[in-house]
Amino acid sequence: MKIAIEGCMHGELDNVYRTIADLEKSQNTKIDLLLCCGDFQAVRNKKDLDSMNVPAKFKHMNTFWKYYSGQEVAPIPTIFIGGNHEASNYLWELYYGGWAAPNIYFLGFAGVIKFGNVRIGGLSGIYNAHNYKLGHFERPPYNQSELRSIYHVREYDVMKLMQVEEPIDIFLSHDWPIGITDCGNLRELVKKKPYFEKEIEDRTLGSMPAAKLLDELKPSYWFSAHLHCKFSALVQHGEYGPVTKFLALDKCLPGRKFLQVIEVPSEPGPFELQFDEEWLTITRALHSAFPLAKRADLRNVRIDKEGCRQWVKNRLSTRGAKPFDFASTAPYYDPGQSASNAPTVEHYRNPQTEALLQFLELPYLLGGSAASSDSFDYSASVSKDIGISNSEDIPIDDVDELEELAVDKGELADEYA
Template structure:
């Protein structure tokens, strides 16, 4: 199976598909599956902007809305996980997973599916200890306030524990946005620090960088491949599970640690010596988490043991004081003209970095109305909780993804990168030139280099070449010119008779786990805790047997030329996701009437998923219908 892996998308979906298309045209290798590792930004219209945790100056609609509306169609089966810059309102509608647009499948907060017998496991969001171990529940609701907007994307213990219940299988790919803790020590960490000097201080006092729950999952699941993004750098590692002992890793996964919920957004600049001062052009966004009395710096900062980096220059003997656990580091010098500070932005005092803007998220100003491109403001939905889903009109022509359409604007992150290029080759309203043969050739060479790098890592590992029980880890950069953001590779097909295009089917074990743990889905504080592990394990096993022997209640397969109607039927074995969950509009797309920044929607796909398992829908459930008046 030919697959492509993308790091952070940042709304640049059309560019990603164009890169895949150009690679296929140049090499002749047809890509069967595309994996997108978070920061997807599934913005349906400007009404989703208030649910996107990005400073207002960086909010751009991007091109996903064209795939949502039907203007374009994804040319390849695409599987998506969430990061920390998402249209969180839309992602929450599909908590259990579902189609964001035709052929674009979101894994949900956590999930497991099969593609031609290859298991794909996804863990959305990033780690924050408070919400993982204390808050735990999915308490956030649309419309989000300034606090919940920056907690809704934090990964929860409930979702990780569901993943931990899956049976390990070697034919598995895991997708995450965050990195597993300590993975940096299993690749060329010195090159990583040269590439990202901001890590140097965090590398000076601890062994930790990343997500401890994901390290726990890595050790439990031992997948063949693990793909990630988030830190905007390409990095490969080979994690040997059985040798050496990974004593530091085992300590790390069991520690209650704090992960900085930060994105380091830094374009390709000359490498600088590790240990220098951090990025001078950062935007600091004050988070909502409270610090203890007398706390100094960021309590949610992860630092790494300087014993691991004895050859690095000293960093001053301490951890840099920070106030922001959710900061976004952006090279503002990529923008060609400076802008005045908006409301709620304080200027830096004299003596500090003149290029740094500190945004105080605690200033809770109501957002100004955002108008679509044509200048008109859609009418609000009749009622936020009663908005009726809109199906895509079958009569509307659907145009494939192509670079010949009207100019588009994508994420501000890419716009900044394009401006930094400054070669005049970018047309007005676009992000970057279309991929060309040179880019496709570079990507082909990078794929060969990555396989060679993994081979070298295996040779240099204590166990030597060919040691079983290892995971190939690969993190990728964001989209943009000169970014190493996409990887192509061939994965052996576990299915002896694979279907093409590939077949996306449910993982029956994941369905059993979901049904067993559904009563304990934590939506409020002080939610009911699951039973002890041995009892829960038996409940899950009972559900596995039940699904295997009874099957699931699904729509019938329509006969050729007939409409998809009829009573639900019990079905055993492999069940196609598209047979049960079918894409619907919920919020109207950009340019269509209606919509509201405060509206929430009951997604028909979530209803169908819950109905298949015989579960109550707890995700944005429709309000009860009031009784009819007495006659």
């Protein structure tokens, strides 16, 4: 299976997909899946911009709305996590994960999903020690404080991921695990980013929870973004333990190293996205502890994974593991629409989230306005299944090869700038 990994998307879906198409053509290959490490900016309409923490000059619609509306369809299956520059109101609708647009899947605030037999986990947001132990108390419309805290990683979501026992092939985080710089070319990194040096010395560059998860989950690959530079590392887990190949990538701009292609062992295609049984088990087992108030106390949480696992297995055997169909909730952007006709509601109850919780027999806790069936299209959207091609493999045996195969937009970028 050939997987492309992208750093910070910043809403540049058209450019990233076009770059991948050029890569496929030039290397006579086929990419099966695209992963994005955050700052995806799933902005459906101008009202969503109010929930994105960026300076006013960067509040642009960019191109996601085309894919949300159906004007464009993602040419390859795409999975993304959230960063710190997101339409947080929309991602909150899909807290447990779901299709943000046809063929574009949000992994949730924390999540594990399967693509074929490749298991992919992720943690959205960035680490902030002050907010880490709080509950998920923020609701749209966000005040200026909540506009920032909404994307700060919470202990509850990390605790869920810490329950994962089965092997993870790929893990995504927006910010880097603290200490990852010890495992790569630190001198070269500081040469490129000299202002990192003080934070690295103080052990404040990166995320403490991400480092904890890296040590616990030991995935084969770990990809990050956020710091807008490329950095690779090898993490040896114990003297004879497994190795994690880490790579951070840049944002989608001309001349930046924002895209990487890897080859991972897999069953024969075509591939499709499926719920992960263990992750649904964890979600059900920990739902009663879901902290919705500002204060959160997880010290006495007890987890009955064994009791939930067979229940989930039985449910999946009846329904199947395919995620629920995409459903639009908010109106999409219309370039010809006047500002006075822009939507006023910021947060909706997402039918995918409701369907997942009904499937797991759990209460809906996220709030939001019920979407009107007269206003929004709830029809199922078809996702493309991209099969393995017979093109030459792209081997990845070590980090040196990982470096050499980075796709620098460079020469391609001038055409799209």
